[in-house]
Amino acid sequence: EPEVTQTPSHQVTQMGQEVILRCVPISNHLYFYWYRQILGQKVEFLVSFYNNEISEKSEIFDDQFSVERPDGSNFTLKIRSTKLEDSAMYFCASSVVTSTDTQYFGPGTRLTVL
Amino acid sequence: TQLLEQSPQFLSIQEGENLTVYCNSSSVFSSLQWYRQEPGEGPVLLVTVVTGGEVKKLKRLTFQFGDARKDSSLHITAAQTGDTGLYLCAGAKNAGNMLTFGGGTRLMVKP
Numbered sequence: 001e002p003e004v005t006q007t008p009s010h011q012v013t014q015m016g017q018e019v020i021l022r023c024v025p026i027s028n029h030l031y032f033y034w035y036r037q038i039l040g041q042k043v044e045f046l047v048s049f050y051n052n053e054i055s056e057k058s059e060i061f062d063d064q065f066s067v068e069r070p071d072g073s074n075f076t077l078k079i080r081s082t083k084l085e086d087s088a089m090y091f092c093a094s095s096v097v098t099s100t101d102t103q104y105f106g107p108g109t110r111l112t113v114l
Numbered sequence: 115t116q117l118l119e120q121s122p123q124f125l126s127i128q129e130g131e132n133l134t135v136y137c138n139s140s141s142v143f144s145s146l147q148w149y150r151q152e153p154g155e156g157p158v159l160l161v162t163v164v165t166g167g168e169v170k171k172l173k174r175l176t177f178q179f180g181d182a183r184k185d186s187s188l189h190i191t192a193a194q195t196g197d198t199g200l201y202l203c204a205g206a207k208n209a210g211n212m213l214t215f216g217g218g219t220r221l222m223v224k225p
Contacts, residue, residue, distance in 0.1 A: 004156075033212070043157065043202065045212035056212055091156050093213075101145055101206060103213055105156040 002026045004106035006092050012112045013082055021077045021109045023092030032075045033093040033103060034067065036060070043091065049075065050097075082113045117141075118205055120216035127193055128224055135188040135201055135219045143205030146186045147213065148177055151200045160188075160201075193223045 005024045013019050025032050034046040047057040049067055066078045075094075079086055089110050093103040118139045127133055137146070145164045149157035161170050163179035163186060170177045174197075176189040190197055200220050204213040 035213075042217050043204070043213075043215040045214070048212055058212070089154075102147060102159060102162045103204075103206075104159060105149070107156045108154075110154070 004092055004094055004104055006090075006106040006109050008109060009107065010110045010112070012114065015084055015113055016081050019079050019082055019111065021079075021090050021092075021111070023075045023077070023106055024073050025075055025092065025094030026104060027073070029094035029096050029104075031055075031095045031097055031101075031103075032067075032069070033095075034077045035091045035093065035105075036088040037091065037108075038088045046077070079111075082111075084113050087111055087113045118203055118214050118216035120201075120203060120219050122219060123217065124220050124222075126222045126224065129195055130192055133190050133193060133221070135190075135221075136185070137187065137203035137205075137216050138185045139205065139214075140184065141205070141207070141214075142183050144183070144208050144211075146179055146183070146203060146205045148186070148188055149202045149204065151202055151218070153200075157202055157204075190221075193221075195223050195225050197221060198223050 007022045032049045035043050037043045045058050047061045048055045064080050068076050089108045091108045092106040095101050095103045121136045147162045148160040151157045161177045166181045166183045168179045174191045178187050200218045202218045203216045
């Protein structure tokens with residue numbers, strides 16, 4: 001069964017460093033998303049991406065964040081200058097835009113900022 | 115701001131008991147999804163409901179979407195220890211839109 005994959009599974013970085021989190025969405029899906037989950041808290045929406053542009057973003061998704069679809073399969077989230085509070089699980093998701101519009105999630109990348 | 119409130123937050127029951135988890139909002143959603151999440155992993159889809167009043171069954175799990183599409187419930191019959199986990203509801207306003215997640219219900223089923 002097709003699934004969303006993410007790499008790396010765990011990323012440790014120093015505060016102020018740039019990180020890129022990678023995702024391969026399900027191949028026939030058209031919408032891509034990033035969410036994050038700080039330990040012990042709710043899953044929070046960051047950004048959605050459709051037709052090579054951002055379609056929706058939350059207040060969390062400030063100028064330090066960017067997304068890109070560099071080729072036909074990958075979808076990346078870049079954090080330019082990481083802060084301690086960026087430490088969280090980051091989940092990529094994808095969906096086919098239908099009436100049910102189910103979003104399928106990847107296993108996540110645990111980002112630890114020291 | 116859309117909010118989804120889940121209740122209860124924690125539930126500890128004996129194997130064989132029945133339980134219901136609730137997901138409530140003042141907002142209308144075009145679809146509502148239920149996920150199960152294990153520690154350190156991504157949410158795994160259980161079901162999507164889209165029609166007001168819809169009932170879907172997945173073995174011993176029964177999901178219902180409220181008539182006004184503002185609330186949903188998950189009922190588990192004869193719970194088993196393997197049902198232990200975190201159950202999340204998440205709603206979308208429109209297709210392709212962000213999901214708003216509830217805070218989750220952490221279920222523990224004791225043998």
